[in-house]
Amino acid sequence: MITIMPERIEQLFAGGLTRRLEPAQPLFHVADVVAFMYFVLQGQITLSRQTENGATVILQQAQSGQVLAEASAFSSTYHCNAQATRATHVRAVPVNLFHARLKQDANLSQVWTSYLASQVQSARMLAEIRTLRKVGDRLDAWLEQGRTMPPKGKWQDLASQLGVTREALYRELAGRRSIPTTLDSHTR
Amino acid sequence: MITIMPERIEQLFAGGLTRRLEPAQPLFHVADVVAFMYFVLQGQITLSRQTENGATVILQQAQSGQVLAEASAFSSTYHCNAQATRATHVRAVPVNLFHARLKQDANLSQVWTSYLASQVQSARMLAEIRTLRKVGDRLDAWLEQGRTMPPKGKWQDLASQLGVTREALYRELAGRRSIPTTLDSHTR
DNA sequence: CGGCGTTTTGAGAGAGCTCAACATCGGTGG
């Protein structure tokens, strides 16, 4: 497994405009022309799409350190909506500059490719984690990735990452606190 | 959303050796030196890793048309185990040839990058699908991606894609057959 | 025909979700 340093991807967004979004503020909509590539500095952006039946499908919850809708680099228009879930800072770089950098700098190109590969990896991992039924198992699998517990105050974010309600996560954590020595997870 | 034609990625594996794997046969193990990149022609390969606690974490279920462990292209050794879940055909290309092709052919490089971007997209989508609780919702979301129902005989594979048991999927399908006109999904 | 894998359907149990109440903490303003 490769370890991607987020600072390196940020090189691709060097000199870009920083833009601040209020909670629920949209960044772009379906069918908009792709003019910029965005990098989440802080906060969270939700990418979603409306289905024919009117249901909303979430495509990505972009966290800080992630690039928004990587595939939009290959498209002339967006195929999803982007909206801040809370106060968020993004860095924007014109797509043509983005492509120019990739073309001219083989190093940056490598950074971009390995970033994509690592995103594939972690997205697949997350998908597998979310097939686990018990929150304890999900938490274990998540922690096994070399991740550590976020500070108190961000546990709700962890809960939504794991795909469970905050109550369920709180209960799991409470249970672990009360029996700190018992490490065996009773699978099934 | 970009549409990736699997034939194009296959260009990267042109001239590679085709290898046949029996069910449960391993392809490589953790710590093995990365010598080849693999493309699944037919069948399925499971990528997994053992955690310190002895639990097995699944990282990817590579389907036909997918490249195995894309991130291994950037690593000297594998960080996961690969094993066929059933009879499977893979195409193998030496990593150095793989890299040489990417370097020499800007077109192939583009194919590779857009393939990675599309994989990121679909993996994230799958992760979101698997946070839905009802199999009906998961199936709807899956179908909304422009995918169509696989032929009878492959519904079990769909079930595992959706992260549900085959019984649950069969029941859902049976329910839809009996009320073919009712299209509204009662999302509470 | 017999065997094997897929598809169906049933019944019970388990685990998380929902709804609800309440505690805690930090910041704000009187």
Added chain:
DNA sequence: CCACCGATGTTGAGCTCTCTCAAAACGCCG
């Protein structure tokens, strides 16, 4: 300094859904 407020954390009780275990009905092929 204290009352108030919003967001986070905690805990309880019932509901809902899928999973699990079980038992058949098919369907295909040697």
